[in-house]
Amino acid sequence: MGDMTTILIAVLAFVSVAGIGWVFAGGDGNKVSTKRVKTFSDTGLKRGKKRVSALDVSNNRRKQVQETLKDLEQHQKEQRKKTVTLKSQIQQAGLNWSPTGFWIGSLVLGICVFLLMFVMGRPPMIALGLGVGAGIGMPRWVLGFIRKRRAKKFSQEFANAIDIIVRGVKSGLPLNECLQIIARESPAPVGPEFQKLIEGQTVGVDLPAGLAKMYNRMPLSELNFFAIVLTIQQKTGGNLAEALENLTTVLRARKMMREKIQAMSSEAKASSMIIGSLPPFVMGVVYVTTPAYMALMFTETNGQLMLAGGMFWMASGIFVMSKMINFNI
Numbered sequence: 640m641g642d643m644t645t646i647l648i649a650v651l652a653f654v655s656v657a658g659i660g661w662v663f664a665g666g667d668g669n670k671v672s673t674k675r676v677k678t679f680s681d682t683g684l685k686r687g688k689k690r691v692s693a694l695d696v697s698n699n700r701r702k703q704v705q706e707t708l709k710d711l712e713q714h715q716k717e718q719r720k721k722t723v724t725l726k727s728q729i730q731q732a733g734l735n736w737s738p739t740g741f742w743i744g745s746l747v748l749g750i751c752v753f754l755l756m757f758v759m760g761r762p763p764m765i766a767l768g769l770g771v772g773a774g775i776g777m778p779r780w781v782l783g784f785i786r787k788r789r790a791k792k793f794s795q796e797f798a799n800a801i802d803i804i805v806r807g808v809k810s811g812l813p814l815n816e817c818l819q820i821i822a823r824e825s826p827a828p829v830g831p832e833f834q835k836l837i838e839g840q841t842v843g844v845d846l847p848a849g850l851a852k853m854y855n856r857m858p859l860s861e862l863n864f865f866a867i868v869l870t871i872q873q874k875t876g877g878n879l880a881e882a883l884e885n886l887t888t889v890l891r892a893r894k895m896m897r898e899k900i901q902a903m904s905s906e907a908k909a910s911s912m913i914i915g916s917l918p919p920f921v922m923g924v925v926y927v928t929t930p931a932y933m934a935l936m937f938t939e940t941n942g943q944l945m946l947a948g949g950m951f952w953m954a955s956g957i958f959v960m961s962k963m964i965n966f967n968i
Contacts, residue, residue, distance in 0.1 A: 725738045725741065726738050727855060727856075728782060728783075728786060729741065729782065730855070730856050731786045731789070731790070731856060731857060731858065732782055732785040732786045732789060733785070733789050733828060733831075734782075734785070741778065741782075744778060745774045745775065745777075745778045746774060748773055748774050748777060748778065749770045749771060749773055749774020749775070750770065750774070752769055752770045752773040752774070753766050753767060753769070753770025753771075754770075756769050756770065761937065762937070762938070762943070764943075765937065765943065789828050789857075790857065790859055792826075792827070792828055792829075793828050793829055793832070793857055793859065793862075794859060794861055794894070795894075796825060796826060796829045797829060797859075797861050797862070797865075797890065798861075798887050798890045798891055798894070799825070800821045800825050800829050800833070801865065801883050801886060801887045801890070802887055803817060803820055803821050803824075803825075804817040804818070804821070804879075804883055805880050805883045805884050805887065807820065808879050808880040808883070809880045814869075814879070815837075815840065818833055818836060818837055819837055821833045822834040822836070822837050828857070832853055832856065832857060835852075835853070835856075836849045836850070836852075836853055839852065846869060846870075846873065847866070847869075847870045847873070850862075850865070850866035850869065850870070851866070853866075854866060861890050861893075864886055864889070864890070865883075865886065868882050868883060868886055904964050907963070907964045908964050911957070911960040911961070911964060914956075914960070915953070915956070915957045915960070918949070918953060
């Protein structure tokens with residue numbers, strides 16, 4: 640009985656010790672698992688907060704870009720209205736004339752042509768019509784020709800100017816320094832236009848306003864894209880070098896497409912020029928060989944009406960052909 644009692648006490652003591660150990664071991668496991676669950680939940684909440692904050696930043700940036708684009712669109716509509724005035728067209732041609740001086744020159748040219756035709760013995764109505772046409776049409780044509788030639792030169796060098804900004808920004812130069820390099824080293828008209836932009840910034844004009852004035856002097860889609868990229872980058876941030884590098888790729892692709900279109904339409908342009916110049920050439924040859932035969936067209940009323948009708952239809956045909964062969968991209 641004594642041995643059995645000792646064995647029973649030992650078993651009960653082992654069970655008690657084992658139970659107490661299991662209780663403490665189980666309690667520690669619960670604490671560890673609770674800590675792990677709490678740690679995982681805190682990490683998940685932090686990650687969720689980070690994701691929510693990243694989404695908020697993305698949404699705010701998208702809203703800023705949309706608001707900036709709306710402001711730019713409204714401003715560009717106002718700028719387009721300003722570019723159709725005579726003063727803005729003279730500025731776009733790079734001339735220092737005033738609108739008053741332009742109209743005075745047109746009037747003087749018209750009077751000179753009228754007096755020349757009148758002295759040559761042309762009827763007064765024909766001389767007056769030629770004088771009015773020369774005074775109104777010739778200066779406008781010359782102004783438009785100078786504007787297009789200057790805009791073409793600007794487009795050819797503008798992509799290279801943007802490349803200067805891309806390389807400068809990648810090497811660590813500030814944007815203003817890159818603009819000064821363009822103004823100093825780029826050929827006309829790119830260099831002088833950027834020089835005016837730099838001069839405006841030195842007197843307190845901010846970059847978006849300076850680009851708007853530059854677009855008023857040179858209303859090209861390439862310059863419009865450049866202004867949009869810089870304005871958005873200033874307000875929302877981002878990689879300026881990458882954005883401008885993508886812009887140069889687009890501008891060069893547009894240039895290649897424009898040259899390809901010109902090459903494909905060169906045959907049609909040559910045909911239209913031959914067709915348009917053939918009637919005046921034949922009339923001039925007939926007037927030189929047999930002046931008495933052609934003089935009736937200028938002295939008789941019916942001949943004058945026929946000449947006026949012929950000139951009207953020739954002008955209409957040339958206008959239609961020019962619209963058919965000109966492509967703007």
